[in-house]
Amino acid sequence: MKQILCLAPEPWSTIPTRTQQLMTRLKDAKILFLEPPSWDYRKPGRKVRPGLTVHALPPVPEAGEDQRLLRLIRFRRQARHILKLMDVHRFREPLLWCTAPEQVHLLDAIPHHGLVYDCGQDWMDTPPEWESDLALAADVVFAASEGLADHLSPCSDNIALVPNGVSYPMFSRTITECPPPLADLTGPVLGFVGTIWEDTDLAPAIQAARALPRCTFVFVGRRDRYNPQLRALEALPNVRLLNRQLPVDIPDYLARFDVCLHLLRRSDYGADIVPCRIYEYLSSGKPIVAMFFPDHVEHFPDVIYAAHSPGEFVRLCVRALEEPQGWPAARRREHGAAAAWSNRARQVVQILSANGLY
Incomplete structure (x- = not known):
């Protein structure tokens, strides 16, 4: 049975991350999923799936780019913990799956027979040489978007495009x-699922809610109270803000939406990664109105209403509400089916097998 040691960028969550989605679908593999540092690192591993055990790394002091000695101490402690876990689980030379540039400092300390770097985001806040060195050392690099693949292309000649996906x-x-929170609604519902971050631009939604008073705008997810536009959104009588829901319940909300909405974070500028939310919307078949930056590539232009200003967002919401039933919904589901995480994992296995790593 294959052995995979996965250094995850985020803790194991009830809302599955990209890394979780891929790891849970790699067949015939024994996987150690190592979360970022936590004070719970001494707790026994959690067996979340057959053959997949989750452990946390020990907490270590933060180390800046210029604090070389402190950084060395930090990663030596993590490496010792990882080697102990490998011994407990009888891992010898696993396939090492890295997901963040700083993990490059662990490569020399962890015995492995192959190295994968799965780049699922733009790591602008880390020194560029860390990611360059990691990509250079990797046998295979997976990139979540064409932009990330282009960014890493000088460092690797074995890059595969593996976008985000969906539990189709x-x-x-x-x-x-x-x-139940939507049971009393009778008119059209336009909905957004996801976190309202501090830098989420709510202006298009606010303008649309004001222009369409007979429609209800529903927001499902966590809210950052420091968003400067949140209070204006909350004050609108036809806006309903709901807390985060269990992933298994989200399809019920999408089924009640007449139109699905996608808003931008200001920090998204320049990024071309398709969020998992878009694939979830596509899988529902519902019309989608999404905001795009002026120079961004429009994803799925055949089935997504792409707006570049709040005014255009309002006009496209009206068009989406008037969309006739037929091929658009079926076409959206085709896009969703193609992006199923099972297909993404199958592609990963095929590439790893072709490179003698799986």
Whole structure:
């Protein structure tokens, strides 16, 4: 059985991350999923799937780019912990799966027979040479977007495009129940699912809610109270803000939406990664109105209404509400089906097998 040591960028979550989605679908593999540092690192590993065990790394002092000695102490402690876990689980020379540039400092300390770097985001806040060295050392680099692939191309000649995906069977299901918080709504519903971050631009949604008073705008997810536009959104009578829901319940909310909305974070500028939320919307078949920066490539232009200003966002919301039933919904589901995480994992296995790593 294959052995994979995965250094994850985020803790194991009830809302599965890209790394979780891929790891849970790699068949015939024994996987050690190592979370970022936590004070719970001494707790026994959690077996979340057959053959997949989650441990946390020990907390270590933060070390800046110029604090070489402190950084050395930091990664030596992590490496010792990893080697102990490998011994406990009888891992000898696993496939090492890295997901963040700083993990390059662990490469020499962890015995492995192959190295994968899965680049799922733009690491602008880390020294560029860390990611360059990691990509140079990797046998295979997976990139979540064409922009990331281009960025890493000088450092590797073995880069594969593996975009984000979706749990398609869950989000495409046709048998749903109306969530209780939406049971009293009778008119059209335009909805957004996801976190409202501090830098999420809410202006298009605010303008649309004011222009369409007979529609209800529903926001499902966590809210950052420091967003300067949040208070204006909350004050609108046809806006309903709901807390984060369990992933298994989200398809019920999408089924009640007449139009799905996608808003931008200001920090998204320059990024071309398709969020998992878009694939979830596509899988539902519902019309999608999404904001794009002026010079951004429009993803799925055949089935997504792309707006570049708040005024255009309002006009496209009206068009989306008037969309006739037929091929657009079926085409969206085709895009969603193609992006199923099972397909992404199958592609990963094929590439790793072709490189003698799986």
